[in-house]
Amino acid sequence: SQKIEQNSEALNIQEGKTATLTCNYTNYSPAYLQWYRQDPGRGPVFLLLIRENEKEKRKERLKVTFDTTLKQSLFHITASQPADSATYLCALYNQAGTALIFGKGTTLSVSS
C-alpha cells in the first residue's frame, strides 16, 4: 500500500529564513502530490498541487518541487513569518483516486 513519510515532526526556524519540509513516498507513482496547512483545532487547508510532469510550482512565498525518481517532494516557505507557524501535510491520492493519503505532518514554528 502507499506510504508517505514526512521526515521531521518539528522544525524551528527564525523569521526571515527559508523553511524546507520533506515528503517521501513509497510503493506508488502518483500523478499528483498536494500540500495542506493545518492550524490547531482546525481542518486542513489546501495550499498547492503539483503534477508528475511539473518539476516545480510556486505560489507567492511557497515553492514545491516534485522528484519522481527520488519519490520526494520538497516544500519551501521563503522569508518565513511567525504567521506561517502551523502543521504542514503532504498528501497524495491512492491508486484508485478515491482517497487522499496523508503524511503525519511537520509542525513548523517560526520565531521572531
Next chain:
Amino acid sequence: NAGVMQNPRHLVRRRGQEARLRCSPMKGHSHVYWYRQLPEEGLKFMVYLQKENIIDESGMPKERFSAEFPKEGPSILRIQQVVRGDSAAYFCASSPPAADSYNEQFFGPGTRLTVL
C-alpha cells in the same frame, strides 16, 4: 460562498451511545470524504461518497460505523455503540465533480468526539 460545514463541532457521548456527525459540502460539490484524526496521528481516510452512493469505504471499520450522503440534506457519519477508542477529530471534505478526479479537497472545521 460558505465553506464545508460540520456539526456539531464538539460531541460528548458515553460508551454505548450513538454519535451522528453531519457534513454539508460546499455549494456545487457532489463528492464527500470523511477522515479521522487521532491524537498525535495523521489524518486517516474513512469513506468517499457521492450523492446516494458509497464509492470507497475501505478505511471505515466494518462494524458500528456507517455513512450516507442522501439526495437531499447533509452527509451523515454514524457511529453506533461508541467506545473510548472512537474519541478523535472527524473531518469532512468535499470536492467538485470533475473529469480529473485528483482535485484538491476542501475541509470542514471538524467534529471533536469525546467518549466518556
